[in-house]
Amino acid sequence: MGSEKAGNNDIKLESWWKKVLQEEFKKPYMLQLKEFLKSELKKWKVIYPPPKLIFNALNQTPWDKVKVIILGQDPYHNPWQAHWLAFSVPDGVPPPPSLQNIFKELHEDLGIPIPQTGNLTKWAKQWVLLLNPILTVEAHKPASHRWKWWEQFTDAIIKKLSDLKEGLVFVLWGNYAKEKEHLIDDTKHLIIKWAHPSPLSASRGFFGTRPFSKINLYLISQGKEPIDWQL
Numbered sequence: 001m002g003s004e005k006a007g008n009n010d011i012k013l014e015s016w017w018k019k020v021l022q023e024e025f026k027k028p029y030m031l032q033l034k035e036f037l038k039s040e041l042k043k044w045k046v047i048y049p050p051p052k053l054i055f056n057a058l059n060q061t062p063w064d065k066v067k068v069i070i071l072g073q074d075p076y077h078n079p080w081q082a083h084w085l086a087f088s089v090p091d092g093v094p095p096p097p098s099l100q101n102i103f104k105e106l107h108e109d110l111g112i113p114i115p116q117t118g119n120l121t122k123w124a125k126q127w128v129l130l131l132n133p134i135l136t137v138e139a140h141k142p143a144s145h146r147w148k149w150w151e152q153f154t155d156a157i158i159k160k161l162s163d164l165k166e167g168l169v170f171v172l173w174g175n176y177a178k179e180k181e182h183l184i185d186d187t188k189h190l191i192i193k194w195a196h197p198s199p200l201s202a203s204r205g206f207f208g209t210r211p212f213s214k215i216n217l218y219l220i221s222q223g224k225e226p227i228d229w230q231l
Contacts, residue, residue: 004080004228005136011230012052012059013054013055013059014055014057014058014059014062014063016062016064016199017055017058017059017062017063020063020160021046021095021153021156021157021160023156024153024156024179024186027152027154029149029153030149030153031058032149032205033148033149033150033153036148036149037136040138045138045139046138046139047136047137047138047139048073048075048077048082048136048137048138048139049082049084049135049136050075053084054084054135054136055223056081056083056084056085057084057085057086057130057132057135058129058131058157059132060085060124060125061124061125061127061128061130066127066129066161066165066168067126067127067128067168067169067219067224067227068127068128068129068168068169068171068215068219068222068227069128069129069131069158069161069168069169069170069171070086070087070128070129070130070131070171070173071086071131071132071133071158071170071171071172071173071177071179071180071189072086072087072130072131072132072133072176073086073132073133073134073176073177074132074133074134074135074136074137074142074146075118075132075134075135075136075137076089076096076137077137077138077139077141077142078207079139081093081096082135082137083118083119083120083121084132085121085130085177086130086131087099087102087120087121087130088119088121088124088130088157089119089133090117090118090119090166091117091119093118094118095117095118096118097198097199098196098197098198098199098202099118100195100204101113101197101198101199101202101207103205105206105207105208105209105210105211105212106212106229108207108208108210109210109211109212109213110212110213110229112229112230113230114231115231117231118209118230119184119231120231122228122231123227123229126225126227126228128227129161131157131158132147133151133154133176133177133180134148134150134151134154134156135150135153136150136155155180155183158170158180158183158184159184160181162183162184162185162188162189163185165188165189166188166189166222167188167189167218167219167222167224168188168190169189169191169192169215169218169219170184170188170189170191170192171192171193171211171215172173172191172192172193173193173194173195173196173197174195174196174197174198174201175196175198176196177193178193181193182196190214190215190218192209192211192214192215194206194209194211212227212229215227
């Protein structure tokens with residue numbers, strides 16, 4: 001999939017990620033995934049994101065720069081919302097409820113004013129990998145591409161980050177993200193795991209956890225620059 005085409009759009013992947021993941025692209029499950037996506041597009045189904053943006057989270061935050069990994073689930077499934085970075089939306093799109101709660105906790109934690117944008121690209125450019133374990137979705141059908149091989153691919157990403165690097169922060173919000181904990185070596189990395197920031201669970205173990213200051217304190221302890229969380 002890495003340098004191949006789907007429709008008229010090139011699927012592009014940053015060179016470091018391409019090198020680290022080159023063996024994954026040769027595995028049978030990735031060929032199955034490619035065929036699945038092609039067949040869905042042939043049925044005229046609307047798939048988010050367009051092919052050229054499928055790996056946008058990886059392209060925004062190169063392999064050799066990653067400091068923090070925040071796991072989402074799958075892309076937003078409504079038009080104009082999906083930004084291909086977990087939890088992020090484009091400029092001008094109102095932040096969805098989970099992102100609003102993230103911003104509330106950011107304010108309580110660090111005193112940062114509630115951002116006027118839901119575009120988290122600034123975080124990605126400071127090497128916060130905003131990774132959805134499922135990288136595509138059918139329009140208006142949340143989790144429609146769950147168990148369609150994306151999880152094998154992103155599990156490999158998480159495990160490679162854990163195995164080949166040291167001193168990273170993995171942020172696992174909610175039960176789905178917590179399922180990935182077994183892929184991470186907690187003797188080498190910091191794992192932050194609490195309730196999901198969605199309105200259904202934020203008051204039951206997300207609010208008051210102060211994740212942003214904890215991340216920065218750990219990065220400083222590792223001799224790394226802290227994240228400027230202000231957008």
